[in-house]
Structure formats: structure tokens, C-alpha cells
Amino acid sequence: MTDAEVPRQPNTFALWREVDDTRIRTRLGSFFYVLAWLLTWVFSAAPGSLMVSGVLGSAVFAVLLAARLLHRPDDLDSPEQLQRWLDRHWGLILLTSLCWGQAHALALYNDNYNDSEMIATLATVAFSTAMTFNFAMRRGRALLALALLYLPGLAVMALNWQQQHAMLITLTVYLSYLVLVLGRNHREYRATLDLELKLLEQQSQLDLLSRTDSLTQLGNRYQFNNLFPSLVANAVRQGEPLSLVLMDIDFFKKVNDEHGHAGGDACLSAFAERMRKVFRRDADALLRLGGEEFGVLLPGTSLAQAWELAEHFRQELEAEGLQLTGQRVELTTSLGVGCFSSRQDGNADAFFRRVDGALYRAKREGRNRLVAAEH
Known part of the structure; x- marks a missing residue:
């Protein structure tokens, strides 16, 4: 063994x-x-x-x-x-x-x-x-x-x-x-x-620490790189859907400029906590991929279901913002969402690039919006 x-x-x-x-x-x-x-x-x-x-x-x-x-x-x-x-x-x-x-x-x-x-x-x-x-x-x-x-x-x-x-x-x-x-x-x-x-x-x-972002306590990029390919392989093997949501905090530099780096860190932690309230199933994998970029892996979730969750998250964040040091800070996010397709995605990297492209389209088209990956 x-x-x-x-x-x-x-x-x-x-x-x-x-x-x-x-x-x-x-x-x-x-x-x-x-x-x-x-x-x-x-x-x-x-x-x-x-x-x-x-x-x-x-x-x-x-x-x-x-x-x-x-x-x-x-x-x-x-x-x-x-x-x-x-x-x-x-x-x-x-x-x-x-x-x-x-x-x-x-x-x-x-x-x-x-x-x-x-x-x-x-x-x-x-x-x-x-x-x-x-x-x-x-x-x-x-x-x-x-x-x-x-x-x-x-x-x-x-x-x-x-x-x-x-x-x-x-x-x-x-x-x-x-x-x-x-x-x-x-x-x-x-x-x-x-x-x-x-x-x-x-x-x-030690393994948990190596896979966890110390600031937000979400999974880090290392965990994503290990988990993502195995979930894709499992989706192919079992014929079940696997959705991915990628999101960027809009104009995060402005938060750092106005509230300092400590405020920026508090913003990232609060953002992660709001993610936990929306994407709260045991199977959901919540990750901080770097900087102000986050992701959610949703096994057994169709594109329509993932879209509904992601849009709910976007609308709630836009309406309520985040509480930082006792004051409300207006904040929005741009999101890309997609569901793995054996026909379109030859592997996990291709699937990621397709959803990442949707995220960048959301940013190019004015931010604070959700865009589905092309299919």
C-alpha cells in the first residue's frame, strides 16, 4: 500500500x-x-x-x-x-x-x-x-x-x-x-x-495548511490544481455535470487605495464569507485562486443551477455590499460560469480556459455581470 x-x-x-x-x-x-x-x-x-x-x-x-x-x-x-x-x-x-x-x-x-x-x-x-x-x-x-x-x-x-x-x-x-x-x-x-x-x-x-489560503481560509491555487483535474475525470467517468464559477472583485485596487491594505485584506475575508453563505453545499469547493480572483467548483451541478447560484451571489453583493470596519462598502464582482462538456473540452485546462474567457468578457463588457462560457 x-x-x-x-x-x-x-x-x-x-x-x-x-x-x-x-x-x-x-x-x-x-x-x-x-x-x-x-x-x-x-x-x-x-x-x-x-x-x-x-x-x-x-x-x-x-x-x-x-x-x-x-x-x-x-x-x-x-x-x-x-x-x-x-x-x-x-x-x-x-x-x-x-x-x-x-x-x-x-x-x-x-x-x-x-x-x-x-x-x-x-x-x-x-x-x-x-x-x-x-x-x-x-x-x-x-x-x-x-x-x-x-x-x-x-x-x-x-x-x-x-x-x-x-x-x-x-x-x-x-x-x-x-x-x-x-x-x-x-x-x-x-x-x-x-x-x-x-x-x-x-x-x-501541514497538508491542510499547504492547501488553504491563510487569509480567507478557502482552498488555494495548489488545492485547485490538484482537485480540478480529478473532478473533471470523475465527471467524465460517471457522466455527471461539473460546473465552474470564476469571479473577480471589481476595482479592488480602489478598495486598497481608500482603506489601506488591512482594509483590502478585510474585504477579501468578507467576500469569502459571503461566498460560503451562497455556495454552502458540502460538495462545493470554494477557492481563492490569487489576488482578488476566486473560484467555485460545483460537482453534480448543471449550467442552469450554477448560473442561478452565481447570479444570486452577484445580485446580493451588489445590493448589500460588504461591511468593513463598521461601514458599508459598495462592491461588485464579474463572473464567468460554465459546465464541463466532453465535446468542447478535451481536458481540464480547456474547460478552465473556456470559463476564464467568459470571466474576461464580463470584465470587458462593463463588469458587475455574469457571462456564460461559450458552448
């Missing part, structure tokens, strides 16, 4: 990170369960007489291996999908732990496995250690997996206390150690995840 595909929402990112870590760490785990069981069976006292349990155990662990390898987290987008994948994969992990716990108990209980019971015990130690260090992201589930791995074998050892009490005590002490280490590893994993989330938040804030 590339950096561009990494989810930005904290909850989604946390689940995505856990899914990715689980996928990487579970990749070869089941293979060693198969290998451990084959060694336990082959090096038993009489492998031939244990054919049923040997073949059945090999088949079970082979099926679990295939299930874990085939359960891939492909095309997971929402938190619900990520959580569902985790729940199912943890189900496979716990089922594998349960099966190995039973296999270990069988090797300890059946005298025919006396020659290889140490192999099964060492494998249990290895699997539980791997569980502690690799799957600490879910402490409760990892503790359950440790119990499934250990408790069946410990129960058999307890039944055979006189011969196996030393091993029982040793494994119990080691299990206690693993529980303590699991808690520490869980805290370290959460701390690392929290740090990643903070870095992600900082990156998002």
Missing part, C-alpha cells in the same frame, strides 16, 4: 495498521505448526501405529495454514471491513492455538509419543513466545491464545504429577513471565500507534 492509500482518519488508520501488522506477522506462523506436528509424529516411538492421528493432525494444520494464507486483507476501505477482517483472522489464530494445545496434550498423554513429547513441548514454548511478541496488539485475544496453547498440556502434566511436576512448574513459571511480557508489549504497541497517529495528525495539518 502506498502512502497515498494510507487512511487518514485516526480510527481507520489504527485498524489499518493492526490489519497490516497482523497480515505480516501471521504469514509464516501456521507453517511451523504443520512442521512441529510432523516432527512430533515422525519422531514418535511408532509412527506407523499412529497413522490416524498423524495424518489427521497434519491435515488440520495444513488446512489452517491455507486458510490463514488465503485470508488476505484486499480492498478493505471502511473501519467495519477492517474490523471484520481482524475478527475473522483472529478466529483462525485462536482455532490454530486450540488445535495445537490439544495436539500437545495428546503427545503428553499417549505413551506412543513419549519419544517426541519434548518436541511438542518445545514447540508450545516457541508458539507461545511468538504469540507474546507478535500479537500483543490485542492483549485479551493474545491471552486467550496463550491459554489455549498451554492449558491442555498443563492439565495432562498435572494428572501425571509425580513424573512431570518439574516440567509443569517450569512451564507455569514461563507462562507467568509471558503474561507479564505480553502486557509490556501491548503498552509499547499502543504507544507506537499513538505516536504514528500524532504524526499523521501533524501531516494532515
